[in-house]
Amino acid sequence: MKYFTPKEIAFLGMMAAANSVVEISLGSLMHSLHIPGKSIILVTINMIIYFAALKATGKKGSIIITGFITAFIKLIYGWEFSKLGPAFAIFSEAAIMELCVMLMPLKSWSSIITGGIVKAYTMYFPLVSYLIFGGGKGAKVLKKLITDIEKIFPAMSFELMVAAATVWNIIIGAALGYIAYKTAEKAVEIYKLRSKTA
Numbered sequence: 659m660k661y662f663t664p665k666e667i668a669f670l671g672m673m674a675a676a677n678s679v680v681e682i683s684l685g686s687l688m689h690s691l692h693i694p695g696k697s698i699i700l701v702t703i704n705m706i707i708y709f710a711a712l713k714a715t716g717k718k719g720s721i722i723i724t725g726f727i728t729a730f731i732k733l734i735y736g737w738e739f740s741k742l743g744p745a746f747a748i749f750s751e752a753a754i755m756e757l758c759v760m761l762m763p764l765k766s767w768s769s770i771i772t773g774g775i776v777k778a779y780t781m782y783f784p785l786v787s788y789l790i791f792g793g794g795k796g797a798k799v800l801k802k803l804i805t806d807i808e809k810i811f812p813a814m815s816f817e818l819m820v821a822a823a824t825v826w827n828i829i830i831g832a833a834l835g836y837i838a839y840k841t842a843e844k845a846v847e848i849y850k851l852r853s854k855t856a
Contacts, residue, residue: 666717670727682732701751721752725756733745777828777830777834781824781827
């Protein structure tokens with residue numbers, strides 16, 4: 659990993675601050691009003707910011723640094739125990755994206771793969787967080803959730819529903835990854851053009 663210049667660290671901090679504002683304001687608003695599509699909107703914005711951070715600096719590690727700062731700000735915003743889950747989700751999502759760009763060059767096709775992986779992860783994370791952050795009630799809540807889902811769809815096995823949901827999330831995530839990459843590409847072009855003229 660190449661060393662980051664002070665200017666690049668400041669830029670990543672700015673990107674993380676923007677991401678935090680979205681997570682804290684828009685995310686909290688959608689959660690409190692029970693607006694559907696929260697995961698799709700937030701994951702897309704996160705990916706735009708992470709792709710832009712990497713494109714602008716050209717250095718590996720940009721995504722995970724931005725994700726770490728975002729998660730830290732999210733954690734500092736409220737010290738309640740409930741903030742640990744969302745903060746961990748933000749950081750782990752950034753870590754997954756960082757791993758993807760370490761294994762693949764940042765191109766349109768790899769953004770599709772990355773998006774699919776990230777969106778599938780966001781589907782499974784709430785289930786995992788019940789076990790990690792749910793204390794002693796995590797396993798009970800998870801079992802109740804599975805039972806409730808099976809009651810709603812009695813004709814389908816739980817395994818089949820999970821497989822179908824996973825495939826669907828990968829498809830949606832692939833589209834979101836491509837959109838995020840192209841949006842980040844244009845944003846970085848504008849940023850670099852303005853930096854030259856400033």
